Amino acid sequence: MLEVQNLNFRYKKHNILENISFSAKAGEHVSIIGESGSGKSTLLKLLYGTYDLNQGQVFWNGEEILGPKFNLITGPNFMKYVAQEFDLMPVISVSENIGAFLSNFYPEEKRERIKELLEVVELTAFARTKVKELSGGQKQRVALARAIAKQPEIILLDEPFSHIDNFKKQSLRRSLFKYLKEKNITCIVATHDKDDVLSYSDRMIVLHDTKITANNTPKHLYNSPKDKLIASFFGEFNVIDDRIIYANQLKVVKKSDVMAVVKQSYYKGHYFLIEAELNAEKVFFEHFEILHIGQKVNLSIEKNCL
Numbered sequence: 001m002l003e004v005q006n007l008n009f010r011y012k013k014h015n016i017l018e019n020i021s022f023s024a025k026a027g028e029h030v031s032i033i034g035e036s037g038s039g040k041s042t043l044l045k046l047l048y049g050t051y052d053l054n055q056g057q058v059f060w061n062g063e064e065i066l067g068p069k070f071n072l073i074t075g076p077n078f079m080k081y082v083a084q085e086f087d088l089m090p091v092i093s094v095s096e097n098i099g100a101f102l103s104n105f106y107p108e109e110k111r112e113r114i115k116e117l118l119e120v121v122e123l124t125a126f127a128r129t130k131v132k133e134l135s136g137g138q139k140q141r142v143a144l145a146r147a148i149a150k151q152p153e154i155i156l157l158d159e160p161f162s163h164i165d166n167f168k169k170q171s172l173r174r175s176l177f178k179y180l181k182e183k184n185i186t187c188i189v190a191t192h193d194k195d196d197v198l199s200y201s202d203r204m205i206v207l208h209d210t211k212i213t214a215n216n217t218p219k220h221l222y223n224s225p226k227d228k229l230i231a232s233f234f235g236e237f238n239v240i241d242d243r244i245i246y247a248n249q250l251k252v253v254k255k256s257d258v259m260a261v262v263k264q265s266y267y268k269g270h271y272f273l274i275e276a277e278l279n280a281e282k283v284f285f286e287h288f289e290i291l292h293i294g295q296k297v298n299l300s301i302e303k304n305c306l
């Protein structure tokens with residue numbers, strides 16, 4: 001179990017993180033979300049022991065994770081960290097990079113393990129390719145495979161799919177997160193992508209203005225977003241009578257007391273996002289077909305949460 005107790009940190013004068021406390025059990029998947037600059041990467045680096053804390057402590061199964069002042073080698077051996085900027089060995093192959101930290105005493109096992117890891121990150125076809133010849137997204141996949149090669153107890157992932165294109169992202173995400181769950185590896189993921197969170201995270205921690213402003217299940221935070229920051233993470237929304245209403249909860253109906261005038265329709269594949277004006281304010285709602293500018297529609301709020 002990971003325990004973070006009252007962590008405080010600043011690089012220079014200003015506090016970056018204040019009074020950060022949370023825990024994560026074995027095998028738990030926790031997402032850290034927050035705007036760019038909110039301290040997600042800093043928090044992961046602190047969990048890994050990259051810097052000394054100004055205050056507070058981090059423990060894994062009761063063992064304290066210490067910073068450079070108390071520890072010559074950064075990063076305990078039960079923990080792996082995949083940075084936003086990954087560092088690989090460019091002139092050797094994908095397989096050799098993935099196997100770099102695996103024992104050479106058992107070559108057969110090593111080969112099998114590399115094969116399995118190549119499958120998890122869907123790079124089997126590139127096993128013999130030199131890393132310097134790979135794209136950014138492919139390199140990110142090599143870094144992920146290398147991090148899970150020795151089966152850490154806990155893995156810290158900083159925006160793990162940020163360089164990976166949409167064609168590959170969905171299946172890689174499924175395959176990696178499924179693998180971590182199966183092996184009961186605790187996973188802390190810094191992300192600003194709701195697709196990393198909704199289907200996979202047990203908990204979602206929101207960082208804002210140096211503090212944790214929410215720590216709950218994605219389902220709870222989706223259904224009851226307590227502020228605009230959380231709602232905006234999940235999608236387009238409106239504030240109506242001080243309540244947050246997602247665009248997909250606002251429906252066109254035949255009759256209602258609320259009338260809006262269509263300003264714009266945006267094609268979204270299986271629906272249109274409609275921008276309209278209601279009492280001189282912008283509202284957004286989803287509709288199954290295009291609506292034309294100037295068209296008047298009646299709207300009604302429907303709670304359609306799962």
Ligand code: ADP
Pocket residue numbers: 011012016034035036037038039040041042043
């Ligand atoms: P996020 O990952 O959420 O985008 P970061 O943890 O990278 O946020 O950054 C949090 C804040 O700390 C930002 O204001 C950033 O400018 C600052 N920061 C990050 N790294 C350093 C550093 N090495 N030295 C000084 N300030 C830093």
Ligand code: MG
Pocket residue numbers: 040041042084158190
């Ligand atoms: Mg970051």
